[in-house]
Amino acid sequence: MLHRYLSVILFSCLSAPALFAQAPVPTSLDDTLQINEVVVRGYATNRRLLETPASIGLLTRRDLNQRFGTPTLVPALNTLPGVRADERSPGSYRLAIRGSAIRSPFGVRNVKTYWNELPLTDAGGNTPLNALDVRALGRIEVIKGPSGSLYGAGTGGTVLFSGLAVPAGKTNVELSALGGSYGLYGNGVAVQSGKNNSSIAVNYNHLQSDGYRDHSAVVRDNLSLIGSFSVSPKRTVSVLGLYSDLHYQTPGGLNEAQFRANPRASRPATATLPSSAAQQAGIYQKVGYLGISHEYRWTDRIQNTTVLYGSTTDFANPFITNYEKRTDQGLGGRTITQFRLPGGPLPTTFTVGAELLRNFTVDRNFGNRGGTPDTIQTDEELIARQTTIFAQAETELPARFRLTAGLSRNDVRYDFTRFPVRSAGALPATTLTRNFSPVWLPRVALLRTFGSNLSAFVSISTGYSAPSSQEVRPSAGGFNTTLNAELGTNYEAGLRGSAINSKLRFDVSVYQFYLRQTIVRRSDAAGAEFFVNAGRTDQRGLEAQLSYDFISPSASTSSFSLLRIWHSMTLTNYRFRDYQQGTTDLSNNRVPGVAPTTLVTGLDAETRAGIYAHVTFQFLDQFPLTDANTVTSDPTRLLQATVGFRRPLGQHLTLDVYASGDNLLNQTYSLGYDLNAVGNRFYNAAPERNGIAGARLSVRW
Template sequence: MKLKLLIYTFLLLLPQLLIAQNTLQGYVVDANTALPLEGVTVTANTGAQAITNTEGYFFLNPTGETQYINFNLIGYKAQRVALPANGSEIRVLLQPDAAQLKEVVITGYETNRPLLQTAGAISIVDRASIERFDESSLVRAVNTVPGVRMEERAPASYRLSIRGSSLRSPYGIRNVKVYFDGIPFTEANGTTALNLLDASNIGSIEILKGPTGSIYGAGTGGTVLLEPRRAAAGEKSVQLGATTGSYGFRKYTATVSAGSDNSSVLVQYTKQQYDGYREQSAVDRDVLLISSEFTPSEKRTINANIIYSDLYYELPGGLTQEQYDENPRQARGGMFGSVKQNASISLEGINVGLKQEYRFSDNLHNTTAVYGLHKFKDNPFNTDYERNTNQEYGARSSFAYNTNLGSISSTFTLGGEFQRGFEAARTYDNNSGTPGNLRTDDEVVAKTGFLFAQAEFELPAEIIATAALSLNDTKYEITRLQQVGSGNYKYNRDFEAVLSPRVALLKRLSDKISAHASISSGFSPPTEEEILTSDGTLNEDLEAEKGINYEAGIRGFAGKLSFDVVGFYFRLKETIISRQDVSSVAVFRNVGSTSQKGLELSAAYTLLDQPAQQLSNVKVWGSYTYSHFRFKDYQKDEEDLSGNKLTGVAPHVAAAGLDFATRFGLYINLTSNYVDELPLNDENTVFADRYFILGARAGIKRNLGSKFVLEVFGGVDNITDKKYSLGNDLNAFGGRFFQPAPDRNYYGGVNLSYKL
């Protein structure tokens, strides 16, 4: 069925792909590396415009008055080229610009300003960072930025932590709001199935750290904005890719894309399989992405996305220290062992989103998005069997108005968001991987929404001031249809609406350096999985977390150096923590407050920039995170844990890389990661060892004539063959804390693009 759908989509696009046009064509490459550049804006002196595709090619309809063409791309120096008299193909070499940080445009906070004009702790994971690795997941790419840790308890079982937010995330993603193309991807019940996406689907990631409730609703951890892959204007191509690696890793990608000046359609199918480093850790994932954008008029732009996912992955379970030392490749054993009980998760879902931006005038525009999703989950666990079905819809809309208050340029933003989800949740006995007697049968309705307003002012002395406020509300309605030994009943939980303000100031110290400071508050209600645990127990006393964040930073560039430094102090009240009971089910409770102080640093320096030499470009980069996170007012039974280190947070984390490129198209990327020892339980009696790992990828990417682009690559992860645990089980019962990561492993692959 999936293959037929892909073929039908290709056939629909084929007529458009084959239309011949009388156009001027050429291609644009990096002057240092000779690699194709995607997304270059190509503008003739007459105003005709095009965008280069993934192979660097552009197609422009010239007129008789066309004399020259301008080429512009963020991070590169603009270039003007005279129109060739003979109509031959144009080859353009763009020089990298050291002022790249100044031009990166931030979509978060609804500002669409360059990074140097945005007040806030923000990290960008671009497409190049994702492609540094084998694209089996986003984990290693995300872990190159400061203040953020992404972990895998098992392949395809992700945990995302922003400034310690993994404290309440035994599995999955909590306390972090995720959007895909501006549309909510985090569900109304507070959970995020990030594993339904493939790394190849993502064009870029924008990470806003700390409370951002003034714009994105409830959440004290942060916000992640995912941008999908898109077809560039003038792009008409078919791309095929294949990667294979250690422990049975296989990945196949097929992409068809077609773009013009006012429309783009990209259809991508990915298939990923993995036999697993450990017992009971196989993965099988299929993802179909349809990403499109249309501009039917000068006033209207419409985006439409469809994501269909079919995912199966196994859960090997946590190991004790003795088991970890004896054989890290084993799965959890015993009477309720992972292999015996077929501990695994099957997820099948479809997510459909539609977004429109309408420009009423130069000063007023509206962005409105609607979405719907359907998801089915089948989860045999070590001690029970869970089967859920989710249906959800939601909408988000915002108006932005630009005006002048005297001599002060101002922007006012007003909007809201609403989500409603319905879940049919059933738990059974697990009889060696098959459902047994029914334990509980629940219907859960989750409703969440917020209204927000923001004002931004460009003050004298190059100061930008921002004030924002949101009103957040969340409600759960749980109807228990059946429970062994108990009657039917209803449970409603309506969390009190909370105001979340944010105030920020930014000062331009020069055209290359800016400083910023902000104060913001956050509100994070429990997720449905925290109130209704997997064994069917209702946690009726759980309260929402509330916190306030103070932050200051400086960023900029000087010649070949770019840098970004942020310091923060975050105080969280009614902190939610997780612990495992005897059946390994995670249970949650409020434990007072935490004090979280930290420093985040990132920098990059270009060591060599000589396009004429064979070794044309050498760049070094790095990031560092310092976390002084402590529990406050934490009383556990008779034991006072106040002052203990925050569970699951390493005090020191660093990443660094070294990149080489040649004129011929050969490249080498070296990446290193260091994680300090971290506490695995609230008592701070068990710690995970510190580790340092290295990875490398090398390849060559070349144009083969005017139609083909070929890339051949290979890589190795964990070169040091370090034994470490990535995605530890916090406060695990029976000492099963450790989820071992693979030892030294290899991969290689090929990507082929054909221009139609």
């Protein structure tokens, strides 16, 4: 049935140009990768990428919602050098920026995320990335490396999200549907309305799948509301509302023999533990988020943005050995003020601000009887507080130099209370407090431009990452009072620019990151996790991104509106230093989970008749799965392709139909390994060759 559906879509793509040859073709999805023009928000500079002294990866709407048919963030993020996203089972995301996921068995830690200055990462250092739907996103910026001088704690990097752009004076309604292999089905509706002084966008998206592996089904519903209102010429108020209802089954990791014999199997029972399916292992997660942003421009030179948010999470996790129920309430705010002094011999922009986050968590563990909570085992509360104050100066120097200097103070505190769960002989409630010593994080960067198409920069930045709430209080319960914060220093140099009339674009950076008190994950015999500090790591890397336009987008005589080949490369050498595990010295071993070589190559083509095609090939070299480097992954070779047709139907309707293939080489591979896994259960098999087909119908007036 799926093959027939794909054939219909492909036939439509090929035949539609003749049917609508006289209709004007809408502009393609926004693509601002002209490196001498694109403006980025990183480090509050709002400057061209060419003039920004930092390694920043950019994903546009084309990258997020057209290049791949799979409606997840994972494939688009994996096109960026230095970035690796995993989906161990459908809905279970893990994100690494320059290897930052070595301490994340699941979820997103050690990375700060924002939506137009609104913090999405909570006070406990956790980010519900799976609560976002890629179909509601219009742009992502990824700042690679520690950015604590402006964004607070975190040694991995920072991710800045933006919604879809709303055209002024227009109203647009888009209906979408998709279907694919393994019971994949999704639909959505998006409404956008723009006026002269306001804009509003509402998105609802549904996605469900039976999953490739046994016991790996997922059901997800996402609702988002984004509004912006110009109250006066100087004042703008914006609102962001998110709600996500997600359930996915967790099939669990397999050992190598099980993975080779049947990669679709879920984790089987052992002599002492039941299977994942028998215990109905999975995640039930409801996330609500409401944020308000107020921007005020006193003058052309002074402006302030202040945001406030509240969030709530209802979380349940039946696991093989227990059943966790958790509720989180988060509150926070951020204020940032800019002073621009454009006159004088050294034009300077000053940025000052502060961020305050607080989370209150109630966490209870029960026995798990076939997916039903049994006798209570632990009853605990955790309060997390995170405070950051920061300042930054950006000065234009003679001879085309620009100096950026920033400094922040970061403070993290946890209050943990354990309550008695049995009346007989129970100890009274006890409260433990863990204050991590406040740290000052400086950053200095120097950039020089060479003409209008070339720039180079060097930077020194410091990173700080206190243990997240899920690390000081792991899933099995308890409170770790001995875990220390990570501290690091990053040295970096970069070169970016364009040539051959901007057809050739390049962005290259090299870095050396010295990380102390590196946090790594451990598991006990039952599979329950805990975390320890593993001494130092030295992390060296080279990241490069190249692209070439065979056809200039402005060429009026060509039948193509876009014909581009691009390539990204990541080379790493991450090694432990001074790392003792028991009596074994693991110094100089490679850090697990980080591929020494990652290559991604793509071809993007769009015609003025409305046909578009994207082909992407990824290669990951093998990498160690344990700290001891005794087990390594298989090399990964992943081929993906999408072909589609977008065309107006009259003046108000636009139809977009597409078909996409994933893992076209039919490789058996793991999209996300469990590192240092007990019982050598490292493997989480990704789907074999599969396909997706979908359609979008837009109405604009």
